[in-house]
Amino acid sequence: MGAGDGGADGTSTTQDATTVRDGGASxxxxxxxxxxxxxxxxxxxxxxxxxxxxxxGMPIEAGLCDAVESAVRQDLASYFTNSSVIYDPAxxxxxxxxxxxxxxxxxxxxxxxxxxxxxGTLGLGERCDSGVECARADGADTACDDSGDTGQSICVxxxxxxxxxxxxxxxxxxxxxxxxxxxxxVAPFDASSEVPRHCLRGxxxxxxxxxxxxxxxxxxxxQCLSERECTVGLRCEGRTCQQRGTAGETxxxxxxxxxxxxxxxxxxxxxxxxxxxxxxxxxCARGSLCRDGVCVALGGAYGRLCRGDFN
Numbered sequence: 001m002g003a004g005d006g007g008a009d010g011t012s013t014t015q016d017a018t019t020v021r022d023g024g025a026s027x028x029x030x031x032x033x034x035x036x037x038x039x040x041x042x043x044x045x046x047x048x049x050x051x052x053x054x055x056x057g058m059p060i061e062a063g064l065c066d067a068v069e070s071a072v073r074q075d076l077a078s079y080f081t082n083s084s085v086i087y088d089p090a091x092x093x094x095x096x097x098x099x100x101x102x103x104x105x106x107x108x109x110x111x112x113x114x115x116x117x118x119x120g121t122l123g124l125g126e127r128c129d130s131g132v133e134c135a136r137a138d139g140a141d142t143a144c145d146d147s148g149d150t151g152q153s154i155c156v157x158x159x160x161x162x163x164x165x166x167x168x169x170x171x172x173x174x175x176x177x178x179x180x181x182x183x184x185x186v187a188p189f190d191a192s193s194e195v196p197r198h199c200l201r202g203x204x205x206x207x208x209x210x211x212x213x214x215x216x217x218x219x220x221x222x223q224c225l226s227e228r229e230c231t232v233g234l235r236c237e238g239r240t241c242q243q244r245g246t247a248g249e250t251x252x253x254x255x256x257x258x259x260x261x262x263x264x265x266x267x268x269x270x271x272x273x274x275x276x277x278x279x280x281x282x283x284c285a286r287g288s289l290c291r292d293g294v295c296v297a298l299g300g301a302y303g304r305l306c307r308g309d310f311n
Contacts, residue, residue: 031089032096034080041112042069044096048103053306056106061307072112079118084133086119106305122155129153140195159183163197165214169207170196172228184228187212201232227255254283 032040046065053060079085095114102109120134124142128134134142134155141158163169171185183198186209199205199214206229208215217231218241224230230241235256245257245268257268262283271285272278272295284295 032092033089034087037076037080037092038069038072040092041072041096041099041114044100045103048100049305051104052106056306058306061305064305068112075112076114076118078130079132082130082133084121084128086121088117088119091117103305120155124155124157126155127152128155138195157195160196160198162200162203163205163214165199165205165216167214168197168212169199169214170212171198172201172206173198174201174232201228204231 042065045068046060049060049064080087092114095117099109099114118132120128120132120136120142122128122133122135124134124137126134128144131142131144134144136142137157138161140161142155143158144153145156146153159173160170162173170187171183173183185198186207199207201217204217205214206217207213218224218229218234219231220234220241220243222230222241223239224236224241225239227234227236230236233244234241235244236242237252237256244255245251245261245263247261247268247270249257249268250266251257251263251268252266254263257263260271261268262271263269264283269283271283273285274295276295277293278284278290278295279293284290
């Protein structure tokens with residue numbers, strides 16, 4: 001977006017050219033100042049929302065742009081004044097492009113997020129107030145943890161680094177298509193001083209709790225104690241890895257059915273799309289709920305994008 005381009009609400013926006021400092025070295029780049037960040041993020045989001053809603057023949061939701069800007073200021077404002085966080089003005093434009101592309105495709109993030117724009121400077125074991133203050137440790141993600149017995153939060157390794165089959169491990173992790181990661185640990189580790197390694201279920205591996213090395217996930221027919229031991233997509237039923245249930249087959253929970261189905265009254269049944277009628281005996285699509293007899297998508301910080309739509 002060039003200087004003088006109009007914002008989504010008809011106001012004028014400008015783009016500042018500044019010098020970005022990265023590790024003490026000056027790098028010439030077109031950048032977004034901290035003062036302009038919330039406005040520029042909102043403009044990118046709302047322009048893209050118009051594209052999404054136009055394709056559906058609807059206007060954007062009333063008050064959407066104000067809600068977005070308010071959420072950005074609430075969630076990210078403190079980062080700019082935090083002496084333990086470095087802001088990269090050049091990376092902001094790249095973040096806005098990613099957010100805009102997702103929103104234009106009607107896939108809005110539930111909260112404002114620009115992870116590559118803010119970098120923490122605190123090392124492992126240092127006191128912290130927020131995870132954004134903690135620097136990555138040898139390539140591993142970190143977090144601000146308050147579970148210790150000192151009464152102080154410190155920077156710790158989050159889930160560590162991935163390990164290959166046969167390598168030492170402390171647990172297993174699974175990355176989800178909708179974002180996020182779930183981990184289970186079978187061995188303790190000193191989170192403030194070492195970088196642990198975990199096996200990736202998505203790559204067919206799990207951490208053996210006895211040998212503490214990555215071993216292959218179990219296949220259909222092999223004995224299991226939990227679903228985490230089975231190949232992704234299988235369930236552990238009757239202590240045996242089995243295929244997940246299809247429509248009409250018996251189940252004990254939603255994990256016993258294939259992803260597009262839910263376990264209703266002990267049988268796998270189809271989920272209902274947004275906008276369709278629902279009852280307690282009917283499951284809405286993942287990420288939605290039954291409200292006033294209709295399946296609706298869960299709103300994030302901004303609610304829905306388009307007026308009259310359920311997204």
